[in-house]
Every structure is written in structure tokens, then in C-alpha cells.
Amino acid sequence: MPTRVNPIRLFVTHSWRENDDYTRVFEYLEAPGTFYYHTTSQPHAKRPIDRESQREDLRRQIAPCEVVIVLPAAYRAAPDLVLFQMMFAKSADRPVVAMENFGSTEPLAKAIKDLADEVSAWNERNLIDALKRQARHEETTRWDTIEFKPD
DSSP, X not given: OOOSSSOEEEEEOOSSSOOHHHHHHHHHXXXXXXXXXXXXOOTTSOOOSSHHHHHHHHHHHHTTOSEEEEOHHHHHHOHHHHXXXXXXXXXXXXXXXXXXXXXXXXXXXXXXXXHOSEEEOSOHHHHHXXXXXXXXXXXXXXXXXXXXXXX
């Protein structure tokens, strides 16, 4: 179980700039107040100039993570770069959790679906459970409780 001492190390796809989905994913992770993580993503870092330097910087960011979160908005903005991040994650034996398109019923791009180990809805519980399953192989045994009053 992720604790303050042993947070899940995660990487969120980016192209050296944030977008609404990037910010939103962290809002969802922090909402319950009991999920501890450390991000290895560095979208604020200075973007390397040439393509190979960019890839090397991304490898350095992805290497220490336990799980990669793929954002469809990042893929739409820079498909080659996000595809590289996903391919490197798979070659480094890191699980990939893809987020669905936010606020849309549009299906995920085939490239994302093909490489993702799991697809998560934009729901804090679904996302956190997917990360725990993929990063630590933890099954959450949460049950929904529905209270009702008999007539």
C-alpha cells in the first residue's frame, strides 16, 4: 500500500508543457487525501533542443517510475513524443495506464489502446485503483455501500 514512506512513483506523459488534463490528473490523485505518490515527470524543465536529447531526457524521467499515465490530450498535441514515451515504458517493463478522453465519448486512439495495460475513466477512485493494480499489483477490495430504508 502506498504510504508517505513508500509512495507510488509515477510518470505522466507530457511534451514539456502542461495542459488541462495534466493538471486535472493531479487534482484527481490528491482529492482523497490518502493516496501518496511521487511524480518523476518534469514538464516545467527546459525542453532539450534536438530530438535525441528530448528522448534521452524522457528516458531519464521514466526510468525511476513504477507506472506511466497516458493523457490523450498530450497524445493529440505531440503524438510521436507520447508514443515514444509509451514505447520506452513498455521496453522498460513499466505498466501503462491510459486515461479516457475527458468530457468526450470519443474513443481513444488505437495506438494508445494497443499499448495500454489498463484504461481508466476520469474518476479518482478508478484512477487510483488502476495505479495500485498496475504499479504494485494490489487489489483494492472496496465495496460500495448503498443504504436504503425499507417501506
